[in-house]
Amino acid sequence: RAKRSxxxxxxxxxxxxxxxxxxxxxxxxxxxxxxxxxxxDHFYYLAQIDQAELLATVSLGNVVVTTGDASSVFSxxxxxxxxxxxxxxxxxxxxxxxxxxxxxxxxxxTEYAFATTLPSIVTRPVLFKEGEATYRDTLSAIVARxxxxxxxxxxxxxxxxxxxxxxxxxxxxxxxxxxAFASLDTFGEQAAYEFSPMPVSLPNLSDDPFKTLVELSMTxxxxxxxxxxxxxxxxxxLMPVYRAxxxxxxxxxxxxxxxxxxxxxxxxxxxSKQNDIMVGPxxxxxxxxxxxxxxxxxxxxPIRFNLIFERFINPERLDLPDIDIDFMSTRKQEVHQYLIDxxxxxxxxxxxxxxxxxxxxxxRSVAKAHGLKDADVNCAKYVPKDxxxxxxxEEAAISVPEIEQFSIDHPKIWKEACMLQGKFRAYxxxxxxxxxxxxxxxxxxxxxxxxxxxxxxxDKRIVEDFGLVKLDVLGLTTLDVLSMARQYVIERTGEIIxxxxxxxxxxxxMEAFSRxxxxxxxxxxxxxxxxxxKELALDTTLDFMDIVATTALFRPGPMESGLxxxxxxxxxxxxxxxYVHENMKPALEETQSVLIYQEQVMQIAxxxxxxxxxxxxxxRKAMGKKNPEEMAKxxxxxxxxxxxxxxxxxxxxxxxxxxxxxFAGYGFNKSHAVxxxxxxxxxxxxxxxxx
Numbered sequence: 001r002a003k004r005s006x007x008x009x010x011x012x013x014x015x016x017x018x019x020x021x022x023x024x025x026x027x028x029x030x031x032x033x034x035x036x037x038x039x040x041d042h043f044y045y046l047a048q049i050d051q052a053e054l055l056a057t058v059s060l061g062n063v064v065v066t067t068g069d070a071s072s073v074f075s076x077x078x079x080x081x082x083x084x085x086x087x088x089x090x091x092x093x094x095x096x097x098x099x100x101x102x103x104x105x106x107x108x109x110t111e112y113a114f115a116t117t118l119p120s121i122v123t124r125p126v127l128f129k130e131g132e133a134t135y136r137d138t139l140s141a142i143v144a145r146x147x148x149x150x151x152x153x154x155x156x157x158x159x160x161x162x163x164x165x166x167x168x169x170x171x172x173x174x175x176x177x178x179x180a181f182a183s184l185d186t187f188g189e190q191a192a193y194e195f196s197p198m199p200v201s202l203p204n205l206s207d208d209p210f211k212t213l214v215e216l217s218m219t220x221x222x223x224x225x226x227x228x229x230x231x232x233x234x235x236x237x238l239m240p241v242y243r244a245x246x247x248x249x250x251x252x253x254x255x256x257x258x259x260x261x262x263x264x265x266x267x268x269x270x271x272s273k274q275n276d277i278m279v280g281p282x283x284x285x286x287x288x289x290x291x292x293x294x295x296x297x298x299x300x301x302p303i304r305f306n307l308i309f310e311r312f313i314n315p316e317r318l319d320l321p322d323i324d325i326d327f328m329s330t331r332k333q334e335v336h337q338y339l340i341d342x343x344x345x346x347x348x349x350x351x352x353x354x355x356x357x358x359x360x361x362x363x364r365s366v367a368k369a370h371g372l373k374d375a376d377v378n379c380a381k382y383v384p385k386d387x388x389x390x391x392x393x394e395e396a397a398i399s400v401p402e403i404e405q406f407s408i409d410h411p412k413i414w415k416e417a418c419m420l421q422g423k424f425r426a427y428x429x430x431x432x433x434x435x436x437x438x439x440x441x442x443x444x445x446x447x448x449x450x451x452x453x454x455x456x457x458x459d460k461r462i463v464e465d466f467g468l469v470k471l472d473v474l475g476l477t478t479l480d481v482l483s484m485a486r487q488y489v490i491e492r493t494g495e496i497i498x499x500x501x502x503x504x505x506x507x508x509x510m511e512a513f514s515r516x517x518x519x520x521x522x523x524x525x526x527x528x529x530x531x532x533x534k535e536l537a538l539d540t541t542l543d544f545m546d547i548v549a550t551t552a553l554f555r556p557g558p559m560e561s562g563l564x565x566x567x568x569x570x571x572x573x574x575x576x577x578x579y580v581h582e583n584m585k586p587a588l589e590e591t592q593s594v595l596i597y598q599e600q601v602m603q604i605a606x607x608x609x610x611x612x613x614x615x616x617x618x619x620r621k622a623m624g625k626k627n628p629e630e631m632a633k634x635x636x637x638x639x640x641x642x643x644x645x646x647x648x649x650x651x652x653x654x655x656x657x658x659x660x661x662x663f664a665g666y667g668f669n670k671s672h673a674v675x676x677x678x679x680x681x682x683x684x685x686x687x688x689x690x691x
Contacts, residue, residue, distance in 0.1 A: 013077065014046070014048060014076075015071055015072060015075055015076045016072075017065050017066060017067060017068045017086075018065065018097070019033070019063045019064070020063060020065075020066075020190075021191070021193040022061075022062050022063060022064060022093075022191060022193055023062055023193050024193065025060070025062040026063045027195070028442070028443050029060055029062050030057075030063060031443070031444070031446050032442040032443075033049060033054070033057050035442045035445075036053060038448040039449055043449070051082065051085075054086075055086065055089045058086055058093065059090055061090055063093065064094075064095070064187065064190045064191045065086055065093060065094050065095070066094075066096070066121065067095070067096050067097045067109070069097055069099050069125045073086075074108045074112070080112060083096075083112070087116075087118070092190075094118065094119075095118070095119050095121050095187055096109050096112065096118045096119070097109075097120070097123050098123070099123060099124055099125065120183055121183050121187050122184075124160075124163060124168060125160050126160060128160070129161055130162065131161075132161070133160075135416055135419045135420060138366055138369050138370075139423060140153075142357075142366070142420075142425065143425060143426070147370070148370055148371075149371065197464070197465045197466075198466050198467035200257060200260075200469060201438040201468065202260040202436070202437070203260075203264060203347070203437075205260060205263040205264060205267060206260075206263060209263055210250075210253075210254050210259045212259075213253065213263060213291070214250060216266060217246060217291055219294075220294030220295050221246070224294055224301075225242065228503070229299070229301060229500055230299070230500060230502065230503060230678070231502070231504055231505060232304050234301075234303070234304070238303070241303060242290065245290045245302075245303060246290050248309070249289060249290055249291045249309055252309075252313060255315070256313070258320075258321055262291060262292070262297070264436065265295075265297050265323050265325070265471070266296065266297055268339070268471075269296060271338060272327060272335055273296075276483075277331045277334065277335065278327070278328050278479045278480075278482065278483040279325065279326065279327055279479075280325070280326030280476055280675070280679060281298060281299035281300055281675050281679065282297070282298030282299060282300050282671070282675035283325065283474065283672060283675055283676070284322070284323070284669060284671060284672050284675075285669055285672070286298055286312055286321070286324070287302060287305075287307050287312075287674060287675050288307040288308045288309045288311045288599075289302060289309055289313070290303065292323070297323060297325075299500050299675075300671070300674050300675050300678065302671075305548075305670070305674050306590075306670075307599065307670060308599045308613060309613075310602065310613035310614055311598065311617060311620075311669070312671070314614050316612075316614040316615070317614070317617075320464050320469050320470075321469075322470065322472070323471070325473060326475070326479060327475060327479065328475070328479045328480045328483055329475035329476060329477045329479070329480055330475075330480050332473060332474070332475040335473055336434060339436055343436055343437075345454060346440045346454075347437050347438070348454070349434070349435055349445075349447055349453075349454035349455055349456050350430060350433060350434055350450075350455040350456070351430045351433040351455065351456055351458060351459060351460060351463060351470060352427060352429060352455060352456065352457055352459050353428055353429065353430045353433075353459050354424055354426075354427060354428075354459050355424075355425045355427075356422055356423065356424055356425060357420055357421055357425045358390050358422075359383050359392055359393045359396060359421045360381065361425070362393070362417045362421040362422075362423075363380045363383075363393060363406075363417045364380045365417075366416045366417040367410070378402075379403045379405070379406045380403075382402055382403060383403065384399060384400065385556060392421065393414075393417055393418050393421055429453075429455050432473050432475075433460055433471070433472055434472075434473050435456060435469065435471070436471065437468055441456060441468075444466040444467060445458050445463070446458075478522040479679075481683070482499065482679075482682055482683065482686065485690065486499075488690075489690050497686075502685055504544040504681055506685060506688075506689075507541075508688050509681065509685050509688055510542055510544070512688050513533055513684060514534070514536075515534065515537070516530035516531065516534040517530075518684065520687060521680055521683045521684045522676070522679050522680045523676060523677075523679075529550070532553070532554055532564070532568075535568050536567075536568060536572075538571070544677065545590060547677045547680060547681065548673045548677045549567065549591055551668075551673045551677050551680070552670070552673045553567060553596060555666065555668065556666070557665065557666020557667075558666065561666070563596065563663075566594050567591070567592060567594045570592040570593065571592065577589075577593035580656055581608060581642075581646055581648055583607045583608045583645075583646045584608055586603065587600045587603035587604045588600060588604075595660070595663050596667070596670075597667060597668055597670035597673065598664070598668065598670065599669075599670040599671070600667075601619070601620050601663070601664060601667060602616035602617060603616070604660070605619050605638060605641075608642050608648070609637070609639075609640075609645060609646070609653075610641045610645040611641065618634070619637075622634045623664030631661070635654070638653065638657050642656070
């Protein structure tokens with residue numbers, strides 16, 4: 001965090017009251033107050049605010065305030081005066097909080113409450129379930145990068161676990177606290193605000209965003225479709241397909257209120273290109289949008305490559321769009337600074353991320369917290385992976401003898417590691433995530449200052465609930481290399497190379513890919529990838545879609561499942577393509593009947609089982625998340641649809657569903673594969689033609 005330039009000699013005496021929102025304004029008041037406590041002028045060892053700032057917030061009447069628990073107001077030397085001031089600021093919204101038998105100020109609280117008729121509530125701080133104090137203690141040592149037995153650690157409270165209302169009442173007996181329990185009803189009525197997702201907040205780039213979006217799309221239509229882009233221009237007979245797709249996408253964006261988001265992304269990319277900051281052709285599912293292509297947000301024609309819009313935006317699900325943008329690494333910060341300069345420091349910030357303890361890291365971390373050396377827990381590196389994700393420690397112990405032996409030799413450490421896998425470990429800043437809001441961010445989030453930059457405390461999964469849209473401003477070093485290479489060509493020959501003008505079928509380029517001569521080529525540098533290219537080519541020359549397939553296949557899931565081997569065997573002519581049903585052929589024909597992309601799952605669901613594309617996207621997500629309840633519904637719908645629409649036998653459809661479900665755990669996004677293969681192609685083109 002940024003520290004104040006002239007720190008105080010010592011921290012002030014402090015107390016920690018609790019604030020509860022009465023309404024949405026109260027929530028905003030709390031977020032602004034916590035944000036204030038984290039700014040450089042307030043943060044000193046801990047986030048803190050002045051008493052006057054607390055009173056000013058309470059006086060607005062949007063919050064209920066209690067005296068707090070472990071660091072209660074009553075721990076302060078001037079407690080009575082502070083509470084009098086809080087009561088004067090908002091007479092009906094202040095409560096004394098009593099923690100029977102667990103608070104050093106119990107008597108002081110009860111005496112004050114009875115003397116002043118201040119309403120009181122009986123509470124109990126809860127840090128864990130009963131019997132889990134040891135696990136929390138170990139976790140706190142891990143987070144603090146300390147050892148459990150260190151003399152410099154604070155002693156953990158072992159009794160702060162959940163108790164029943166009856167047990168709470170029994171604890172409160174050393175005084176007549178019937179009235180205190182009765183006050184809970186009033187307190188509950190006052191602090192009854194229920195959070196609901198907030199509407200999207202984006203900068204205003206147009207008085208009529210939809211009209212502007214349509215105008216930009218039509219400009220892009222003339223620019224993109226009336227000349228060749230990457231060697232391709234759609235034929236006249238395809239124009240009705242493009243018009244229908246554009247009409248559908250624009251209608252969907254208008255219905256979902258996403259016009260301003262597209263205008264914002266287009267604005268950023270246009271500014272970057274005008275300032276000679278090279279931008280990638282796209283990353284992720286945005287490649288499935290024709291509007292994105294026409295606006296210049298992406299450079300990949302989705303109809304040319306059969307990319308699906310619903311993989312990007314599902315019209316039946318109000319998920320905010322997520323467009324990831326690659327910029328030159330050396331100039332990415334200029335883009336971030338432009339956002340701040342344009343919309344203000346109070347409207348632009350990074351986002352947080354939360355690191356969790358996976359199985360292998362949980363084992364290492366717990367062992368280290370108990371004083372073991374790295375060599376003592378060497379077995380952690382043998383934790384197997386399923387589709388690239390480490391399996392649980394319990395599963396690993398069954399299949400890996402070294403891990404099983406460790407569990408026998410160190411039962412206490414093993415038990416704690418099993419308990420702590422999946423728990424939070426570290427709190428950091430997302431490397432690329434940025435939010436740009438149309439309202440001051442403190443109305444939507446807690447804002448902190450880290451290394452002189454504003455960062456909101458929410459992670460990427462939470463920002464949407466507060467109406468904030470995440471942009472991924474990513475740096476890609478290959479774009480720096482391509483930009484420099486283009487400049488060198490200009491200086492040497494005077495030739496100006498526009499990468500989007502390069503056709504994707506240059507024979508010399510594809511022959512070099514086929515020979516595996518890809519050292520220095522984006523994504524294809526490794527020996528394993530070079531070997532795969534040569535295996536696929538054998539006695540033929542690869543085409544661009546083979547490069548796309550290779551990008552998706554050379555990953556743990558496809559390799560472990562045998563998909564990669566199947567594709568190689570068919571490409572080499574050792575096997576024929578095979579389709580379970582002819583209705584699957586449109587989706588799988590370009591990949592020789594091998595299921596490679598997530599979009600193919602969606603297309604099969606549509607063509608075989610009669611799903612809409614929106615329903616097919618639900619199926620894809622349900623498979624990826626492995627939600628049992630959702631999967632049961634999806635299975636029935638898929639099987640029944642395959643029987644009704646394609647005449648498939650139910651048992652065959654069930655078996656097919658099981659195969660697709662397993663694939664969905666590691667299937668690759670085709671849009672992303674195409675976009676990144678374009679960058680790989682550009683890299684190879686420059687290597688071959690301008691060494």
